[in-house]
Amino acid sequence: MAEQSGTERHTVVLVVVRQKLRLKRRHVHRQRTLGLARFALETEIENIVEAVRFATSRVGNLRLIVLGRNAQNAEAELKKRFRDSTVELHVLGVLPGKDVVRSLAVSDVLLFVRGHISTRRGSAIAGIACGLPVIAFEGPETAAPITEAGLALFSPERKGDLGDVLVRVLEDEHYRASLAQRSWLAQRQYFSWHAIAARYAEFMRREN
Numbered sequence: 001m002a003e004q005s006g007t008e009r010h011t012v013v014l015v016v017v018r019q020k021l022r023l024k025r026r027h028v029h030r031q032r033t034l035g036l037a038r039f040a041l042e043t044e045i046e047n048i049v050e051a052v053r054f055a056t057s058r059v060g061n062l063r064l065i066v067l068g069r070n071a072q073n074a075e076a077e078l079k080k081r082f083r084d085s086t087v088e089l090h091v092l093g094v095l096p097g098k099d100v101v102r103s104l105a106v107s108d109v110l111l112f113v114r115g116h117i118s119t120r121r122g123s124a125i126a127g128i129a130c131g132l133p134v135i136a137f138e139g140p141e142t143a144a145p146i147t148e149a150g151l152a153l154f155s156p157e158r159k160g161d162l163g164d165v166l167v168r169v170l171e172d173e174h175y176r177a178s179l180a181q182r183s184w185l186a187q188r189q190y191f192s193w194h195a196i197a198a199r200y201a202e203f204m205r206r207e208n
Helices: 027-059 071-081 097-105 122-129 161-171 173-191 193-207
Strands: 010-015 062-067 088-093 109-112 134-136 151-153
Touching: 010 027, 010 122, 010 161, 027 062, 027 071, 027 161, 062 071, 062 097, 071 088, 097 122, 109 122, 109 161, 122 134, 122 173, 134 161, 151 161, 151 173, 161 173
Parallel strands: 010 062, 010 109, 062 088, 109 134, 134 151
Antiparallel strands: none
8 A cells, every 4th residue: 555745746647458349230329339338438547537637636646557458448538637736647558467566556545436346346456455445336246255355435426425435545545544454454364365165165165
């Protein structure tokens, strides 16, 4: 976790992962699908920018690291939106595993807003493995063991809720530390290779 003192910045890491579009053969369906994808991305960027700007107004300097497939698709718009702010923006896209770990290790919180959080979300698991608080929203697959990690949940239907949750995580050091501790414990108990191997061995014993 990044340490804060003086003029140092809080670091927020954002994961941008877009599923490959299943385009129809007919051109009209292709246009509609791409249009909806662009609309979804624009709406997402709007929510992210609003939340990060709000957090900056409350906690001061922020560094935003953007990782994942299609991160570059959002780069121009994010640069434009943060041009007159103090946000330090780094759009890194897809990185080798060791570089992803390095980026997560220097961060204070992971923003996961590309759909509801679940054990299917490898990027969210990576953040948990690095002991990060994870800001996300619930969905039909949000259940144990992912809920044992340090999740700070927001409601996408409630305007401004993402910003409020982000500010609380960054402002309240004790809350942030407690979330980080939950993530570390969840990693050791559920998501480490040792824990996965142990559960698999137990499953095999029951099957036999």
